[in-house]
Structure formats: C-alpha cells, structure tokens
Amino acid sequence: MKKIFAVISILALSVVSVSAFAANEKKISADKCTEIKTSLVDLQHADSRARVYLGRYYEIILTKYIVPLNMRLVENSLSEQSLIDNQNQFKDVRQSFVDDYISYQKSLESLVAMNCEEDSSGFYDKLVQTRTERQTVAQDIVRLRNLMKKQVEMVTKIMGKIK
C-alpha cells in the first residue's frame, strides 16, 4: 500500500513539474511568430490612432475650457484653488500620458523587432513588460477622465455661489 502511494505521489509530482516547465517554456512556431508580429504591428497603428484622437481632446479641454475658465474666474474675483489645482494636475497627467505612451511604444517596437521563434522565452518576458507599460497608459487615461469629471463637479458648485 505504501509503495503504491509512493509511486502515485512521484507520478503526480512529475505531472505538476512538467506542467510548470511547459508553462514557462512557450515555444512559438515560425508561422505563429509571423501571425503574432502582424497583430503587434496592427496594434501599433491602432494605438497611434487612439493617442491622436484622445490627445486632441485633452488639448482642447485643457486650453479651451480649463485654463480660460480659471483666468476668467480670477478676473471676476471668483478664483477657486481647487480648480487651479485641477488644472495643474490635468497638465501633469496629460504629460505623463505622452511620456508613458512613448515608453510603451518603445517597448512594443522592441517586441516587434524580436525573433519570437528563436527566443520565445525572451519574447514572452518582453511581452509581459510591454503589457505593464500599456496598463500605465490606460491608467493615465482613467486619471484624466476623473479630472475632467472633477472639473464638471467643481464648476457646478460654483454656479450655486454666483449671484
């Protein structure tokens, strides 16, 4: 009985080890590599379109809404520190969006340039890094959205104070 149990345990451990090894060793075939590269290049183009689209609106919101409002409020002695802070934060996060986007695109470009068939492990490590950088860009977008919403809330509050 003990012998049977020992054999079963050894077999179970081997299966787990092989699975773990297989998970870490993602071997990519030549055809698959080409397919992946094509997807990544398409993604580069899609991301570029997204960056331009969003960047244009962030620029409009900052220069045509947030900044002029603060200037006009100062002129009317209705200036609010929270709105000025929001403006500064918006500028900073918008710059972070650009910087993080550039960093992410550098990573993505390196990924596209790698030979995923010859160096599958290295390719996968780079992919994981690129994912993290993409997530950072996505977080900047969320932060900018929250700041835009905050702008709306604060302006709504001011409306109640004006006689």
Next chain:
Amino acid sequence: MSSGAKNLLILGILSTIIAVGTTGVSLAIYHNTGDIYLDRSRPGFLPDEEEIEQDESIVDDGYKFADHGEITDEILREYLEKLELEIKAVDAYEKPFDAEALSDEKLGL
C-alpha cells in the same frame, strides 16, 4: 590633379561627412526623444480614409469660452454643456489601450 581640383575634392568630401553626421545626429535625437512615436507622417502611420472622414464629420460650432468677461449662471451652464460634449467624445473611443489586446488569448499564445 591641380591644387584647385584637390581642394574642391576635399571640400566635397568634408561637406558630405558633415551632412551625413548632422543627419545621423538629428535622426538619433528624433528616435531617442520619442518624437518618432508621436509622428504620424511616417510610412504606415498616415491617417486612413475612415479617420479622415471622422475628422471631416466633426462640426465646429464656433463655441469659444473667452478667458475674460463676466461670469453668470447662464454662461457657466453653456460652458458645462459644451464641456460635457467634449468628455462624451473622449468616452466614445472604445477601450483605448485595453489589456485584452496584448493578452495570450488575443495573440494566440
């Protein structure tokens, strides 16, 4: 070869070296600063037809919030209305930089 011709040849070679050098430096700066990733005029990144049509469909109603002048409830109401339209346009872009695009499933890994 006369000395004049020799000097001309040296001048030509030097000019070429300087031109190649400065072009190389410019390209290196262009790449290292990340400007290349923001430039949509490079091959493969030009706006496609759909994007151009989208750009043309955006109607500019001429609204401009001036940075001087009085502030009233009415003015702020209009400001908020226009601002919310811009925010709506931002939100209309579906799933920008979502995690799914680089997932194992999407890439077939």
